Amino acid sequence: MEDAGCSRKCVIIASLALVVTCTWLAAAQFTPSVRWFVTEDVSDGWDAGFAACVSGDYVYVVGYSSAEGGKEFRVEMRDRASGDLVRAWILNPSEGRDMLGDCLVAGGRLYVVGTDERPGNPEWVILVFDLDLNLLANVTSNPTDEMDQALSVTSDGEYLYIAGSASTRWRIEKRRLEDLSLVEVRTLEPGEHPTYIRSIAINPATSELWGVGMTIAESRASWYIVILDRDLERVRMVAPGIEGAASSVAFDEEGYAYVVGEGAVAKFDEQGEVIKVDRRYNGTKALYWGGHLYAASATAPVITGEGRRILPRLRLLVFDKNLSQVEEIALGEERGYFPVGKMGFDGESLYIAGLYEASEGNAGWIIFSVAIAPPRAACPWRIEDMKIASTRVTFGEPLEIEVSLSRSGLLLTVTAFNRELGEEFVLFNSTAESKVVKVAGRGLPAGNYTITAYPGGRPECGFKPLEVE
Ligand SMILES: [Ca+2]
Ligand SMILES: [Ca+2]
Structure with a gap:
């Protein structure tokens, strides 16, 4: 051993x-x-x-x-x-x-x-x-x-x-x-x-x-x-x-x-x-x-x-x-x-x-x-165990995430209440517990990501979280 x-x-x-x-x-x-x-x-x-x-x-x-x-x-x-x-x-x-x-x-x-x-x-x-x-x-x-x-x-x-x-x-x-x-x-x-x-x-x-x-x-x-x-x-x-x-x-x-x-x-x-x-x-x-x-x-x-x-x-x-x-x-x-x-x-x-x-x-x-990273501010939404099975994911109401792939990672465009809020970028790493689905002909690691969607696309959390209107 x-x-x-x-x-x-x-x-x-x-x-x-x-x-x-x-x-x-x-x-x-x-x-x-x-x-x-x-x-x-x-x-x-x-x-x-x-x-x-x-x-x-x-x-x-x-x-x-x-x-x-x-x-x-x-x-x-x-x-x-x-x-x-x-x-x-x-x-x-x-x-x-x-x-x-x-x-x-x-x-x-x-x-x-x-x-x-x-x-x-x-x-x-x-x-x-x-x-x-x-x-x-x-x-x-x-x-x-x-x-x-x-x-x-x-x-x-x-x-x-x-x-x-x-x-x-x-x-x-x-x-x-x-x-x-x-x-x-x-x-x-x-x-x-x-x-x-x-x-x-x-x-x-x-x-x-x-x-x-x-x-x-x-x-x-x-x-x-x-x-x-x-x-x-x-x-x-x-x-x-x-x-x-x-x-x-x-x-x-x-x-x-x-x-x-x-x-x-x-x-x-x-x-x-x-x-x-x-x-x-x-x-x-x-x-x-x-x-x-x-x-x-x-x-x-x-x-x-x-x-x-x-x-x-x-x-x-x-x-x-x-x-x-x-x-x-x-x-x-x-x-x-x-x-x-x-x-x-x-x-x-x-x-x-x-x-x-x-x-x-x-x-x-x-x-x-x-x-190894600063604590997340209270305003970002934290989405855990989200399964990405297609290019568009609806996470309850009203959040919707569009998924696209670049060479360096997964790009998430976050939409809530029919308004585009910004983009979040998910870096791949070797511990991602992921599922491969095909998006635009490419293998897309997807599955149990922990994803934080920042309103405005910024971690500084300059925006208040959206509340149900
Ligand atoms: Ca012992
Ligand atoms: Ca043996």
């Missing part, structure tokens, strides 16, 4: 910092700050949160806690505003290391991927919950008698794309969102030695999948990236010659890819050509928003005077599009790691899950909410 970044043996886990800028708006510089954080020492052993996903008033966090003989699944539902625990769901399917690595909210359901050891060896597991954390489905697949683990999930709104390992190979499954039925499987063998895929995401500019991870040659780990079409046909393999492991990828509105991992952060063009590599930084979770890359990062373990390895401090790094660092935010005083697994984002705040060292040999969950 070392590649999951969750065990004490794991080499380095860098976290992904999310940077948000509203470049298309009159950009006011906003310094990210920790809004709240919670620590929770679930058991006397090693417990780790992996991924956070947001929907409505809640943040859902998935991971594991220690249980009799091994690990057990743990999913938490927390209040988005305060971090307070609302509900926890646990399941211990085997006496082995059962763990959950990533999550996704789509179509009003929470999808979670991970690994259990029910067959006596590790297998993939996919769980589906309603948003009150009631389990709706539990599907497994066990491609080999050896260690198989699912680590990452993304979706285009119609299919899930799940990435992980099957013994020493990379494995990607394409499943229908609706019923989890298996549509396609691809296994890749990047090297002769054990290799790991760590995460998968869709580049909205090309609609292609990027799987990032590592391969090992001559006892040295190095970054490895595969670009696939959505039939899982291989488009390109990229070995950029960076020591360590790539952990997470995010895309900007032009289709450039920002990859964070052990050993570096790097920028690629949409073909996978290296634009820039900076080996001074590392990260495990990446999110791009509004002109900035946010990377949750735990810097390298520190060696004390007595030669003891201690866990690093938790950090959020912010970069501009040239990969120049613009902020470094200390996330508390605890030492720990950010495993792979998404950061949640609600348009204002990031939600970042990881682990902290509670005492020698004992780790607990740690969850941060980090504001």
